[in-house]
Amino acid sequence: LNKFDKIIEESKKLDGFLVQDVDQAWNEFSKLLNSDNTDVRELHHINNTKTFKIQHLLKYAVAIVIIIYGLTYISKPLKYTETAYTKSNSDIITLQDGTVIYLKPNSELTYPVRFNDIKFRNIELKKGSAMFNVASNKDIPFIVITDNTRTEVIGTIFSINRKEDFIEFINIEGVIQISEVSNPEHKKILNKGQIFNYYQGVFDISITERDSLVEIQQITQDLVNTRLPNSNKTLSTKGKNSLASNYFIRDVINHLIKHNKEYLKVKKKYKFKRKQKVLIDLTQDLKTILNELEKSGFISIKSGKCKDCYIISPK
Amino acid sequence: LNRAFENINDFQNIFKEYYNPLLNFINSYLHNIENSKEVVQNTFLKVWENRLNIDVNSSVKSYLFQIAKNTMIDYIRKNKKYSLNLELNREIEQNFTQISTDAIDPYIIKSAILKVMAQLKPKNKEIFELHKFEGLTYVEIAEYLNVSKRTVDDNISRTLKYLKEELKDHPDFFD
Numbered sequence: 001l002n003k004f005d006k007i008i009e010e011s012k013k014l015d016g017f018l019v020q021d022v023d024q025a026w027n028e029f030s031k032l033l034n035s036d037n038t039d040v041r042e043l044h045h046i047n048n049t050k051t052f053k054i055q056h057l058l059k060y061a062v063a064i065v066i067i068i069y070g071l072t073y074i075s076k077p078l079k080y081t082e083t084a085y086t087k088s089n090s091d092i093i094t095l096q097d098g099t100v101i102y103l104k105p106n107s108e109l110t111y112p113v114r115f116n117d118i119k120f121r122n123i124e125l126k127k128g129s130a131m132f133n134v135a136s137n138k139d140i141p142f143i144v145i146t147d148n149t150r151t152e153v154i155g156t157i158f159s160i161n162r163k164e165d166f167i168e169f170i171n172i173e174g175v176i177q178i179s180e181v182s183n184p185e186h187k188k189i190l191n192k193g194q195i196f197n198y199y200q201g202v203f204d205i206s207i208t209e210r211d212s213l214v215e216i217q218q219i220t221q222d223l224v225n226t227r228l229p230n231s232n233k234t235l236s237t238k239g240k241n242s243l244a245s246n247y248f249i250r251d252v253i254n255h256l257i258k259h260n261k262e263y264l265k266v267k268k269k270y271k272f273k274r275k276q277k278v279l280i281d282l283t284q285d286l287k288t289i290l291n292e293l294e295k296s297g298f299i300s301i302k303s304g305k306c307k308d309c310y311i312i313s314p315k
Numbered sequence: 316l317n318r319a320f321e322n323i324n325d326f327q328n329i330f331k332e333y334y335n336p337l338l339n340f341i342n343s344y345l346h347n348i349e350n351s352k353e354v355v356q357n358t359f360l361k362v363w364e365n366r367l368n369i370d371v372n373s374s375v376k377s378y379l380f381q382i383a384k385n386t387m388i389d390y391i392r393k394n395k396k397y398s399l400n401l402e403l404n405r406e407i408e409q410n411f412t413q414i415s416t417d418a419i420d421p422y423i424i425k426s427a428i429l430k431v432m433a434q435l436k437p438k439n440k441e442i443f444e445l446h447k448f449e450g451l452t453y454v455e456i457a458e459y460l461n462v463s464k465r466t467v468d469d470n471i472s473r474t475l476k477y478l479k480e481e482l483k484d485h486p487d488f489f490d
Contacts, residue, residue, distance in 0.1 A: 011425035
């Protein structure tokens with residue numbers, strides 16, 4: 001006899017073998033698993049039961065944390081834009097590409113914060129007025145949507161001012177193209193010093209001229225009330241200059257270079273200290289500002305080749 | 316082994332396979348079907364609750380058998396009915412320590428045979444019973460039932476095939 005037959009022989013001796021319905025037995029057992037039948041559990045090692053419960057709780061806790069984290073991560077889209085608001089003050093926004101936007105009081109503007117793989121630099125001036133000093137980039141046009149208008153540039157300085165019943169576009173430098181969103185065939189091209197007023201639905205108003213230098217002066221005046229991000233406007237107690245504000249030195253240098261390209265050069269790439277601030281009145285002329293910065297120990301100044309030209313270098 | 320108890324479906328299959336063999340084995344000592352049911356239930360409960368701590372290299376059968384033995388000893392010790400008879404307790408405990416895992420094998424086979432038989436046609440069932448339980452040869456069965464020897468042979472082979480399928484988790488039975 002082989003092993004199997006031997007076992008069968010032994011099994012023959014098992015008289016009165018009871019066959020229970022295993023499905024029913026399993027159902028009863030399943031109920032027991034889900035109940036708190038302490039009488040039955042008396043036989044179990046308490047430690048093992050505790051370990052079992054803790055392990056289960058931990059499993060659920062980990063699962064819940066993972067689910068919540070996953071849902072939060074999935075539901076949280078990547079932030080591509082920011083919105084800036086101004087009330088009584090102005091604000092200056094410097095974009096990642098170097099573009100500087102002067103947001104006038106009571107304005108609202110949405111701007112991009114991620115510049116990787118973008119095809120357009122899309123700005124929306126939702127409310128109020130702003131001036132744009134756009135960093136040149138031929139591959140990525142800079143587009144400003146203002147109500148029903150679309151202003152497209154590559155790199156220039158221009159201003160958009162929302163008036164009571166029209167929008168005023170002033171081009172200070174370079175060329176800008178304005179078109180109507182609802183009718184893209186309506187286009188206006190503005191050269192340096194040209195102004196165009198857009199009345200809702202009327203697009204054939206002629207372009208007027210204005211001395212761009214006058215405009216620059218006006219914008220400089222606008223900056224009198226401008227507060228750079230994180231700056232604290234401080235009134236001088238000695239009566240020397242009531243328009244001085246605390247600015248990050250990095251922003252001051254960038255601002256001066258942007259607006260004085262023909263007169264100001266940096267000897268070598270200016271390495272600013274991120275958190276260093278300077279109290280200065282930016283409405284003063286360039287030479288005065290530079291002298292103050294030199295006195296404060298931030299920069300060194302040398303005369304350039306042309307008259308009123310300067311070369312600055314970090315100290 | 317560990318994996319066999321981790322998944323509720325795998326555990327359910329093991330429960331259904333071993334429930335009747337363990338029940339009858341325990342009952343052969345306790346002689347009380349309700350008490351035996353309770354011990355078997357507690358055996359599986361212990362296995363389930365300890366499944367994450369199981370770290371043994373033995374087979375499912377050996378592990379279950381060991382837990383069943385311990386659970387029965389616990390039960391006897393805690394049950395007043397048995398604790399009054401100390402002599403019987405000692406006898407059962409001593410017997411238990413000497414019992415090897417193979418003691419459960421006839422119960423497993425008996426359970427499997429009964430399960431297979433329940434699915435067989437009456438004629439096939441009769442042929443298999445005459446051969447395996449009454450000890451008749453193929454020729455004797457053929458004469459007795461007035462069928463050919465080949466028919467008996469085929470029937471028994473087919474039934475054994477079913478039985479082997481039922482006992483596929485016990486390849487050691489067919490060594």
